Amino acid sequence: MNINDNLIKHIPVNELFLDPMNPRLGELGGKTITQQQIISLIIENFGIDDLLSSMAFNGYFDAEPLVCQEKNGQLFVIEGNRRLVTSLILSGDPRAEEYAKNFKYFIKLHRDQGSRNVSELPVVIFPENEDPGKISAYLGIRHIVSTKDWDSYAKARWIHETIINKKISIKDISTMTGDKSGTIKSLLSGYNFMTQLEQERKFKRDNTVRKGRGSNVSYPFSWVYTLFNYPTARNYLELNFFDENEQPNPRPIPQEKLDDAVFVVDAMFGNSETGQSALLGDSRELPRFAEALGNPEKVYFLKQGESLKDVTNLTTDINTRLENIFFECIKLLQEGSNRIIIDKDKISDTTIIESERKIKNVNEVLRMINKQFTELKIENSDGLEL
Template sequence: MAKASPDKIQTIPTDKLKFDPENPRFYRMSSHASDAEVVDEMLEDERVQDIMLSIGQKGYFPGEPLLVTGPDANGFYLVIEGNRRLTATKLLNGQLAPSSRREKSIETIKAEVMVQPPVDLPCLVYTDRKEILRYLGYRHITGIKEWDSLSKAKYLAQLRDEFYSGLGSVEQFKSLAKDIGSRSDYVSQLLTALNLYAVAEREKFFGLPIDANSIEFSYITTALNYKNICVWLGLDSKADTEMPKLDIDRLRKLFAWMFSKDSNGYTVLGETRNLSEMADIVASEDAEKVLDETGRRDEAYLYTDGPLAALTRAIDDAQAKLNVVWKMFSKPTLVLSAEHLDKADTLFNLSKDIRNHVRNKVEE
């Protein structure tokens, strides 16, 4: 954990405090993001409004100083820990303005302020960002203010590059695991998933109708739990952070299945629990081909044991559904129409064609 700065807590004007462009929470944003973009991201994901309400009603709690580095040549300090509190304070004291779509809600909060918002904040000043990195791990990975999985992965990558770049990958994983009080396999899995995400980002998400906000990073990390998916992607394991044999085309497919939505807002994958089916599908050429052709996971899954088994399953499913239909006729209140008769004729003719085809094949 980072040691306290030799200096005591300093009070620094908020207009001299800048957001940290490398903050793992801002993973979807460019390192050159404007303050307005940072504020929008914070208001979207970080519940800054709750902090504004607290500060506006009770004042700023001095027992939570910001952790900063600086000053730079222009007298500015970089806020490494405490960007949410900084955003809330600057919105309250008028040094930042929300976007138009957030303006009404923010003005409502400001109108209810009971305590004058501060124009300076308590800070602990460190020499450089590196001194604070390890503390962030305890606070946001194993601590009370847990980051999402992509933010954790970004943080681990920063920690690795700052402290363990000279070590082999196995030693890196072990060292990082000790730093955050976790397991090395968890660390390696996060870093592998981060590298897959970075490839997709570099490839501009393969021209798919998705962007950074469409990506649920935990889906990528969960997919790596399935050996079939790792092998299919060209990875030796979920700890293959270097990925020398990564198949880019298959990574594009995986992102399309997991994150591209159809006109009804559904993805091919659906929920993460369906990744077990996807793992079986990618292990079968027949099943994968069907998925490519139809975009239907449930249909492709029928082929995971081969076309003959798929046919048997499909016939069994059809029979089960027809049994349900037949049982419905036992309800005396049913009022049948000509439309029902047309549909029944279609089913009858299709069933007859299937029966005749199977009989001909058997008798050949």
């Protein structure tokens, strides 16, 4: 979509409405949400301080028009909701009056700069009957591949709604956004996976221990689609994200694999209802988790509640594990020695006294390991043929 001066109109802010279905709002948005609630969500989850500072000093730049669509005789902003919230605050719109005290510095700055225009904004208006493809193409390019980025869950939700409500194919979305790496399909796959679990009442957002941020505060959505980029994870759950015609499958989890899917999600995010902690420490463990899902022994231990780190240690070859243990011990003991040299004046008498017992225990364990290796050496020598 090319924007030119003939398309731009200047509209008073009191005639512009925040979009309750803005993908940026993610799980928090919806048709029943009020304008005041949208303002609160945008301020609390996405922040507007950067815009407040710029617009309080400079006013609104005509070079960045808002994009609206007419719906039931009202103009809803489908591109530029953060900028509209900022304008509502600086212009004293009643919808934002309860936030005035929080941003009085910027309001004063705006007034001191001569109250440069924030009350009548440049707007590009799509009519209510506009071709959905044209709007989707504009928003897709704007937020999927440009610097005005949505977070991953907002992108996934937009892709899903564009396919379902606007009848645009996954192939066309990938083409119009220039996606050649499969990101669009990956995002949609993760979205459909989690949506099915919710619809099957197998997953409750409020029960997660590890929380997300942005448009999805319930869990880090990026973990989901990242995990399923690994074939071992997809194969473990026998997932079928697309049919032979590349049409997305809204229910990619086979019924017989739903409980295993719950296990995978709980392992990543924990479950406060069952008292289960997350079995992964952070997102860097996702590749190892995907690999573990292809190993029945590791899956068994994970299902017993062992952390991924402990499972990795339990199932690592004994020779490799022993080598790693020795390296870790040497590294930690060397660190202790170095710290004693550097911070010797800070070490308390209590620490010195208590360390005697601990050093004795370390020596006893080392003597035990040495004895075990000595006995193994003798056993192996006795078994040699002469």
